[in-house]
Amino acid sequence: MQKYEAAAKLFRILGEPMRLAILDMLSCGELCACDILERLTISQSTLSHHMRVLQQAGIVMARKDATWVYYTINPKIVPDLHNILDDIILPKKNCICEGVKLEDNK
Amino acid sequence: MQKYEAAAKLFRILGEPMRLAILDMLSCGELCACDILERLTISQSTLSHHMRVLQQAGIVMARKDATWVYYTINPKIVPDLHNILDDIILPKKNCICEGVKLEDNK
DNA sequence: AATAAATATTGACATGTATCGATGAATGTT
DNA sequence: AACATTCATCGATACATGTCAATATTTATT
Numbered sequence: 001m002q003k004y005e006a007a008a009k010l011f012r013i014l015g016e017p018m019r020l021a022i023l024d025m026l027s028c029g030e031l032c033a034c035d036i037l038e039r040l041t042i043s044q045s046t047l048s049h050h051m052r053v054l055q056q057a058g059i060v061m062a063r064k065d066a067t068w069v070y071y072t073i074n075p076k077i078v079p080d081l082h083n084i085l086d087d088i089i090l091p092k093k094n095c096i097c098e099g100v101k102l103e104d105n106k
Numbered sequence: 107m108q109k110y111e112a113a114a115k116l117f118r119i120l121g122e123p124m125r126l127a128i129l130d131m132l133s134c135g136e137l138c139a140c141d142i143l144e145r146l147t148i149s150q151s152t153l154s155h156h157m158r159v160l161q162q163a164g165i166v167m168a169r170k171d172a173t174w175v176y177y178t179i180n181p182k183i184v185p186d187l188h189n190i191l192d193d194i195i196l197p198k199k200n201c202i203c204e205g206v207k208l209e210d211n212k
Numbered sequence: 213a214a215t216a217a218a219t220a221t222t223g224a225c226a227t228g229t230a231t232c233g234a235t236g237a238a239t240g241t242t
Numbered sequence: 243a244a245c246a247t248t249c250a251t252c253g254a255t256a257c258a259t260g261t262c263a264a265t266a267t268t269t270a271t272t
Contacts, residue, residue: 001123001124001127002123003123003127004123004124004126004127004130005123007120007123007126008120008121008122008123008125008126009121010121011117011118011120011121011126012117012118012121012122013121014113014114014117014121014191015114015115015116015117015118015119015120015121016114016118016229016230017107017108017110017111017113017114018107018110018230019114020110020113020114020117020194021107021109021110021202023194023195024110024194024195024201024202024203025201025202025203026203027194027195027196027197027198027201027203028197028201028203029197029203031203032248033248033249034247034248034249039202042230042231042232043231043232043233044248044249044250045231045232045233045234045249045250045251045252046230046231046232047249048249048250048251049229049230049231049250049251050230051249051250052250053229064249066238066239066240066248067238067239067240067247067248067249068239068247068248068249069248069249069250073195077195078191078192078195078196081191081195082188082191085120085184085187085188085191086184088126088129088130088133089129089130089133089179089183089184089187090133090184091133091134091135092133095130095131095133095134096127096130096131096145118259122259122260124260138218139218139219140217140218140219143218148260148261148262149261149262149263150218150219150220151219151220151221151222151261151262151263151264152260152261152262153219154219154220154221155220155221155259155260155261156260157219158220159259170219172218172268172269172270173217173218173219173268173269173270174218174219175218175219175220
């Protein structure tokens with residue numbers, strides 16, 4: 001299972017409407033937290049939580065300037081996500097469907 | 107927010123290691139529930155739960171034959187998922203980053 | 213009809229996490 | 243030095259859901 005946990009974690013992070021809204025906003029380019037907060041109906045602490053999650057997952061990058069923090073989407077994450085999805089869902093060589101039993105610690 | 111809920115739901119469903127393992131197994135082709143169960147260390151009821159979730163989301167399709175149920179990945183879901191991701195994370199026209207405020211009921 | 217096998221459903225429980233208000237920390241301004 | 247602004251952290255709460263055992267349902271077999 002361990003094999004799938006990293007991928008699952010990424011998908012789980014994308015599995016929240018608020019975070020998708022934030023990523024949609026960032027898709028055009030850099031925004032500071034206050035810009036994002038202005039367009040959402042969530043508390044500042046909730047936004048801060050989401051930005052931390054997105055950052056730690058490597059989905060967004062942060063740049064601090066004085067009291068502001070500016071966020072951008074990590075461009076590398078886009079092909080990464082596509083590849084992660086394809087590696088699981090598309091036919092491939094040495095696939096687990098060929099027979100091995102999966103234990104919880106694998 | 108409603109705008110992102112469908113996409114978030116799909117990602118959330120992909121956000122479980124067990125379901126990714128199941129999809130990985132199905133990536134080569136059709137398997138029945140008992141085949142999948144044989145290679146995982148989860149209970150039968152848990153597997154049944156996951157298959158129902160994957161089915162209702164349109165990610166896998168089910169075919170019943172006597173007492174067996176055979177599952178396949180819905181091939182349409184693959185490009186769909188890529189498009190959903192790109193529609194959010196890549197730059198685009200008429201993007202919400204251009205200014206509108208998002209209410210919870212949107 | 214009785215039994216067996218494959219899958220679904222139900223109810224209970226534990227865990228994870230989104231959310232908030234309150235507060236703290238860092239930086240800039242007066 | 244005092245204050246304001248921006249963001250982070252903490253503690254509490256509510257809700258969603260993964261998991262299981264037990265049971266039901268469906269179909270085939272004897």
